[in-house]
Amino acid sequence: MWSFANPSLAQQIFLACLFTFLGILLGMWITSRRRSKQEKRRSNQEFNSEAERPIRDDLTGAYNRRHLDKILVEFWNLAEPGHAPFSLLMIDLNHFKKINDRHGRNLGDRVLQSVVQNILNNIRKADMVFRYGGDKFLLLLPMTRGEFAMNLANRLREEFGKLTFHVPNHDTFKADFSIGVIEYRTDFSGVGEMLTKLHEALDRAKKELGKIALAG
Template sequence: MFSDQDGSAASRRTGETAPVGAREALLGIIEGDAEELVASFYRTFLKHEEAANFLSHSVVQERLSHSLCRWLRAFFRDEPDDTEFAARQKHIGEVHARIKIPIHLVLEGASLVKSGIARRLPASSLTGEEMAAVLILLDERVDLAMRLMSEAYFIGTRQRAQVDEAYRLFSLGQDISMERESQRAALMEWSQSALFGLFGGQGNATLKPISASSFGLWLRHRAGMMFQGAAALDPIEGIMQQIDSVLLPKIADTRTGDASGLPQAVERLQAAIEEINFLLAELFQGAAALENGRDPLTRTLNRRFLPSILSREISLATTSGAAFCVLMIDIDHFKRINDQGGHSAGDLVLRQIADVILDSVRQSDFVFRYGGEEFLVALVETRLEDAVRLAERIRKTFTEQSLRLPDGGELTVTASIGVAAFDGHPDHAYLVNAADKALYRAKEMGRNRVETALPSDHDAPARQDAV
């Protein structure tokens, strides 16, 4: 079946030109059975407890099915030393790193595809020598792809780890004393609110869980990154769980039944709060200014931390089932401000714009300067309808609030905002792209409006910068 010009097919290496006959034989198998190979891949991996977490999302399944088919069909058409071939494998490795697919699952998947193709060889009309040549080519080509993917994967993982650590150090480098006092005040505010609900004439009021308080949100979303690995984190979370699951229900029972146990229950609650305060002080102890990670003009977060923070929030949302939304905010016709008043006017206005956004969100949320006059806001534990409501409030604030100019004049601006809710996809880029597409649609529809991402937006490529 192989032509004489193929030479000794079994002895060729992947770095050289692959035997034409072996390549054609493999292409024939793949062209005929690509869909079944992909289906077999899914049947196996959806039963795999660890792999199923990355494949259960419908968009991932649909996209990966098509992508895997295309990858298989292109795999043996391209020469292994072709720039496009290498770039394609490296891109796949970068995506795997971004969504944190363990490398052993990637290698296991490659082995599954390889064995699926090999099992189809006996049904072909190949001779034993030809079959050996095909198997060698199959092994070498898949192994080369895995090497290229793995290199990109480890580079991406190392870079992400560096950025994660930089953000952790940056977080510690904020005004630690102010942050500590702010969170102690938030904890005290919850404690006083709970006690007032008990003894301040609101005996039938529902006690708000501490996990849902401002302090609870900060601990879950900010402290986890700031003090990653700190010994005091787990005990604080454990005490908060005990308050919500044991102490508050106990207090509720004493209010509706025998009230004699109420003083003891309240005493235990106060002791738990004191223990959290002690651990909180321990958490902040020794923190010092380390690395500046804010945009110098707006004091919002640097965009370099976006992957670290969104990846972590997606992981938290996936684990807890909590809602999570992103706003993409762009100031309409901002270029006119620079053109008419110069960059000093643009900078002053931009700082005030950032202040409006920062004042509109909670301490547990994240505000980034995404680029130019564009901001990205990550709203933790926020449902889509609440995110849209906040976006409308921000948009309306811009239309009503006068912003200062260097010459003493004033102006108002308008903003277009795209809103997207986390839908389970493990890659944060899809969530950002969805908000970006919604923003682009808001600008196309006349600006100064809020648009919500459509289901198709979550699977769309990022737009070019809007005009």
């Protein structure tokens, strides 16, 4: 007869085995649930990666120019009523052709990838980085005034300047970039004029290599 008040040795052994077995089952169930969640998360990430492939630059992972054209129109339409201002940064590497010629295209590609990683490390989740073409990148900052955009531009240059690139012969070099900055204004005729003025600001910045210029 079973006695809970004073269990026999056999009953104690049975209970110990039972609880051990139940513990193993619980552990297996928890592990299975965790693995299922991880696999689901991995599957979702792979799906999102595949879904975004047409709008991403293959080399850097930044959004591509085609996606930029679409997104800029959307932001422009939102900003026109004056409810959603935004700013743009255009980033252009200095002497990038010399880097490619001297150190090879593979290392040049690493520099481009580092530019994007540097940007991603210093922006908000809502901000978007695009590869504009070649060694130029455009950063879109929603709900952002020019003053904040200028502060971010300074931080991006400062952080990128800390990087050192290594070449196979054990030499090292540093790279830098110039930045044009512009804030949306209601007197712009459209996206085209805003980009034109942004290019002009970038040109001014590049005349003094490694500088930042705010569009007037």
